[in-house]
Amino acid sequence: MKTILGKLHLRWCMDCNMPVLDKKCGICGKNTTEVKITPPADPRPAFDEDITMISKILKNQFGITLNNNGQSNIFKNKIVLINKIPGTDYMKEIMLDGILFGIIKYNEEKNTWVIMPSVDGARRIINENANKKLIVINREVIPFVLKKHASILRPGVIWASEDIEVEDDVIILVENDNNKNNDDFKDIDVLGVGRSRMSYHEIVNSEKGMVAKVRKSENPKPANILKETGAPSENIEKMIEANKEPMAKFINNSVGFMRNTIKERTNKPPVVAYSGGKDSLAVLLLAFEAFNNENINFDVIFSDTELELPETLKNIQDIEETYGINIITAKSTEFWKKLEEMGPPGRDNRWCSEVCKMKPLEKIINEKYEKGCLTFVGLRKYESMNRSKKPRIWRSPHIKKQMLSAPILNWTAMHVWIYLFMKGAPYNKLYEQCFDRVGCYMCPAMELGEMELIRNIYPDYWKKWDNFLEKYAETHNLDDNWIKSGWRWSYKQENNKNNIQDKSMGTYE
Numbered sequence: 219m220k221t222i223l224g225k226l227h228l229r230w231c232m233d234c235n236m237p238v239l240d241k242k243c244g245i246c247g248k249n250t251t252e253v254k255i256t257p258p259a260d261p262r263p264a265f266d267e268d269i270t271m272i273s274k275i276l277k278n279q280f281g282i283t284l285n286n287n288g289q290s291n292i293f294k295n296k297i298v299l300i301n302k303i304p305g306t307d308y309m310k311e312i313m314l315d316g317i318l319f320g321i322i323k324y325n326e327e328k329n330t331w332v333i334m335p336s337v338d339g340a341r342r343i344i345n346e347n348a349n350k351k352l353i354v355i356n357r358e359v360i361p362f363v364l365k366k367h368a369s370i371l372r373p374g375v376i377w378a379s380e381d382i383e384v385e386d387d388v389i390i391l392v393e394n395d396n397n398k399n400n401d402d403f404k405d406i407d408v409l410g411v412g413r414s415r416m417s418y419h420e421i422v423n424s425e426k427g428m429v430a431k432v433r434k435s436e437n438p439k440p441a442n443i444l445k446e447t448g449a450p451s452e453n454i455e456k457m458i459e460a461n462k463e464p465m466a467k468f469i470n471n472s473v474g475f476m477r478n479t480i481k482e483r484t485n486k487p488p489v490v491a492y493s494g495g496k497d498s499l500a501v502l503l504l505a506f507e508a509f510n511n512e513n514i515n516f517d518v519i520f521s522d523t524e525l526e527l528p529e530t531l532k533n534i535q536d537i538e539e540t541y542g543i544n545i546i547t548a549k550s551t552e553f554w555k556k557l558e559e560m561g562p563p564g565r566d567n568r569w570c571s572e573v574c575k576m577k578p579l580e581k582i583i584n585e586k587y588e589k590g591c592l593t594f595v596g597l598r599k600y601e602s603m604n605r606s607k608k609p610r611i612w613r614s615p616h617i618k619k620q621m622l623s624a625p626i627l628n629w630t631a632m633h634v635w636i637y638l639f640m641k642g643a644p645y646n647k648l649y650e651q652c653f654d655r656v657g658c659y660m661c662p663a664m665e666l667g668e669m670e671l672i673r674n675i676y677p678d679y680w681k682k683w684d685n686f687l688e689k690y691a692e693t694h695n696l697d698d699n700w701i702k703s704g705w706r707w708s709y710k711q712e713n714n715k716n717n718i719q720d721k722s723m724g725t726y727e
């Protein structure tokens with residue numbers, strides 16, 4: 219992985235309890251510690267709503283106590299990061315105190331979110347009065363679990379919580395000297411985490427058999443809980459301070475690159491493609507830094523696909539007002555018309571990108587820039603493995619007159635967020651509602667968990683889409699699975715010869 223993406227940037231100052239994108243902490247000057255995180259390793263800071271969502275899941279699952287804000291004290295006054303793991307499942311790593319706390323996962327069968335805690339995470343969960351999904355084992359079993367990676371067998375189990383069902387994520391505890399009730403466990407009692415193979419009912423009615431498979435285990439020890447760092451706004455200030463050197467380096471590099479590209483490498487007028495997303499907002503701010511003092515003018519273009527959420531359209535206005543600019547809109551009104559004829563766009567047939575983004579954009583570019591233009595886009599290689607080998611300047615494969623350039627190609631989402639916080643930039647409010655990305659409210663690239671988020675927050679928008687799918691399924695003899703998720707694949711239309719696998723190079727996120 220490392221050779222493809224370059225280094226993984228995320229480190230942690232264990233003294234200041236801050237994520238740092240460099241070897242030294244900008245606050246205390248001490249060396250930082252590498253954080254183990256799943257590639258492509260593109261974490262972002264968690265917002266208030268993320269913490270509320272995670273806390274609710276933990277309460278439902280493990281029965282922990284929440285404070286008056288509906289949040290768990292585990293996350294109180296701390297920087298928490300979220301790292302989306304690429305793949306077909308909706309999985310996100312939750313980091314705090316320089317460790318992996320656990321993974322949020324969308325369970326398709328049960329239509330619900332669950333958290334798979336790490337052992338470190340389980341210790342913190344137990345400290346918050348967890349009383350569900352717990353299995354207590356005999357101390358004599360410890361060496362077999364730790365050294366031989368043995369599963370938990372029925373004879374070793376001395377207590378289990380009544381809520382356990384088969385295939386639950388469970389915390390495995392060891393008995394201690396206290397006379398136990400089910401509400402006085404401590405971090406020191408945690409041996410590991412695993413997946414149950416029996417329900418509570420089966421456990422109490424069996425004398426043998428496997429009760430749980432152990433996923434991770436460690437010698438019981440107290441949780442290494444780092445200090446609280448402050449309320450959210452104070453934390454952001456500290457995170458900026460801790461990262462001032464790496465940020466200055468990244469900003470200077472990108473600003474220099476943009477100036478250089480415009481002055482030396484091309485004579486085309488510069489354009490910033492703004493999507494309403496965080497990455498293109500960072501590019502817009504960099505363009506101000508790069509060009510405003512150089513008397514270089516540039517246009518800002520937004521592609522309105524007709525599938526934008528209200529927050530995105532509001533954000534376009536906010537940006538215009540805050541920075542006193544006019545954003546040119548390339549508006550499409552074709553989607554719902556073409557849909558009847560083309561069928562739903564799929565991952566292997568993203569006609570929507572062509573129709574809703576490329577065509578309107580090409581029209582504007584052809585009209586406005588006789589000799590073409592150079593468009594700066596918010597593409598980043600850490601977003602996905604597919605993007606890791608992209609060049610920094612290239613010719614648009616879709617629009618003849620357009621050169622594309624990616625000034626933040628090497629930035630992670632953490633760089634982007636810290637930069638936006640530094641600048642006090644008006645970012646899209648969708649990010650405060652658990653969204654990792656903004657864009658069309660329905661997209662074949664979406665995962666089920668993302669669709670669930672939209673369905674919850676924008677039931678009307680999703681209903682319109684669902685109605686279409688239902689009607690289409692009826693006339694084309696397709697089943698409920700196709701309506702639920704299958705539409706995102708396998709819809710190559712015979713009449714569409716442009717089977718383009720990756721349109722991401724020409725889109726703006």
Ligand SMILES: [Zn+2]
Binds near residue numbers: 232234243245246247
């Ligand atoms: Zn420090």
